[in-house]
Amino acid sequence: MMSLHSLSENSPNEERPKVKRKHRELGAPKRKAVFPKEEYRQQRSALGSQTEPSVVMPRNAKCNEMQSNQDGDGDENETADIDGSIELSAYEKKRLKNISENAEFFASLHLVETAARLREMLTKRPSHGTKRKKPKKAEDEIVCRRSMRLLKIDPSGVPLPDPPPQPESVVDQYTLLPPGPLEMIPENQTAQNEMFKGVLQMWIKISQPRNKSTEKLSGMKRYQANLTRMVIAEDTLCKVTKNRICCMAIHPSETRTLVAAGDRLGQVGLWDLTQQPRENGVFTFTLHSNTVSCMDFSPANPAHLLSLSYDGTVRCGDFTRTVFEEVYRNEECSLSSFDFLGDDASTLIVGHWNADVAIVDRRTPGTSYEKIFNSNMSIIRTLQVHPVNRQYFIAAGARDVHIYDLRHITSKGMKPLNFLTQHSKSLASAYFSPVTGNRVVTTCFDNYLRVFDTSCMSSKIPLLTSIRHNTNTGRWLTRFRAVWDPKQEDCFIVGSMARPRRIDVFHESGELVHSFLDECLASVCSINVMHPTQNILAGGNCSGKIHVFKG
Structure with a gap:
């Protein structure tokens, strides 16, 4: 070591x-x-x-x-x-001093006491029971006061007698008007108004039967030029009915412009555009208690204006006798449309909402003679007779269009001669072309206008054209109905939802021929009608106004 x-x-x-x-x-x-x-x-x-x-x-x-x-x-x-x-x-020494200072700091935080309190809180079990509320004593309850009038007692406690029944001051707007003729007295004019008497005399003079025009149809260029010259002005715009217009008719006179319109509440308005100011030429009548869905002037006597309503009545206004006669009445079912079976207008074919079809003969004295047949459809919206072969008629239903032959009607019902079933949604109308009837235009709620070839009724009817067109008018506008121009076999008129507001004219091929646009046309015209011989177009909107374009 x-x-x-x-x-x-x-x-x-x-x-x-x-x-x-x-x-x-x-x-x-x-x-x-x-x-x-x-x-x-x-x-x-x-x-x-x-x-x-x-x-x-x-x-x-x-x-x-x-x-x-x-x-x-x-x-x-x-x-x-x-x-x-x-x-x-x-x-x-410095290290021990720091340790002691840190210990004093942590001691000042009282962490030990806080931890002990937390442990005590956690060890305590919360009570899950709920305290029951003590029931209130009967004397503490508040007694609700009740009206002595509602109890039907007087202050002394004696019961009051029952009050006498009050007379009904409000009449249901769908209550049927009394059967029989109605006097031709305008609601907005007095009975002794000399102006209305003068209009009646004028109607008698211009309402002479006319021969069918043998003039050839004009070419497309000339037709477009005529449409371009048609304009609207402030004096050709007027409110004719109180409510939404559902149907229109234009008088065939070539010297005076007379337009008739039916609204949603059963009112019929007549407008003579030659009267100035324009309000003096408007005459309104309450002929029905529900929507007027179809009206037309008689082809045999233009002094007769026929109107059909949902209330189950058909009336004829005779301006020579100043009376509205009742032509047909069915209180069990609503009516939808009608048409004349012959040029003499003595026989009508009437469509019902429950898909029944009635043949009404006006020549029978007193109540018109009728025959009712079932069409085997769900409903009938519009009905029209073929312009040439009067034994055929077309009916637009819910989603299908049927063509019938009156010669094959039996007591068991009617079987359709042909079908048009290319529609995917509800239909609004179906009409033959005005001269030959070789075309049918339909208006459907699936935003399409369709043109069919009906030149051969016995074979399958082909679809010629489908035109994309917005037809979703909603619940506040009358449904669009595409109608043919009586002066042009291959063109039809329909309202439009586009902005600015317009009325469109289409060719059967789907080509847009013309659109009527103007600052005065500021609303949707759902119902439109063309004059049979003149360049005059009338369109009605949902507020009862009529817009007239004249060439």
């Missing part, structure tokens, strides 16, 4: 601590190695007399510090006395 003296000689450059030399000189016994835990106990006993609070030292820091002291790598300022007392260095 190597002695200390030899070790000091082998390392002359290493300076040994003075404490260790002093112990050797005094012959003190050699110090035993102190392990970190024992050294920590010695430091803790040495600090026991100080007033600083006790702190817990990190284990890693204690081990590292004790190990460095054991290896002899401590600070040079650290000294040890003979009795074992240890003097701390400046670094150790």
